[in-house]
Amino acid sequence: MEEETLDLAPLEDIFEEYETKKGAIIPVLQKAQDIYGYLPEEVLQTISRRMRVPLSQVYGVTTFYSQFYLTRRGRHIVRQCDGTACHVRGSARIISVVARDLGISADETTPDYRVTYEVVYCLGSCGLAPTAVIDDNVYGHLNPEKMTAMVRELP
Ligand code: FES
Structure with missing residues (x-):
């Protein structure tokens, strides 16, 4: 996979607004994630340095709140329900068929993102x-074929 160089310049606007505000780490992380789609290590290190918050503490916040992602996400986010009502109507089969079709396991991202x-x-x-x-x-009354076809069509 090609290593892309991360442009950290867009973070400057965030620091301009929050650098002097104590305890503003959550909004800073939210805004950074809005820019990059996730929170790359380089971004976390920069935030730690500029906000004067230890890196371990920055990581602590990102792992505590499920809204933060430390790995790059796909262009499309597909969430398949496997709760009780969906499970009794065959969601487990949908999950295994769709994941196999994508060549990944559930809760993973395809290599092409x-x-x-x-x-x-x-x-x-x-x-x-x-x-x-x-x-x-939201899509309902799904089956493996319908779901696979919809996921395949995503650009
Ligand atoms: S169990 Fe409620 S939407 Fe699937």
């Missing part, structure tokens, strides 16, 4: 089980 495929436990749409969310759109 096209898709991150996550398993979640209830999307609040049990009446539509089995259910999945693709880039914030």
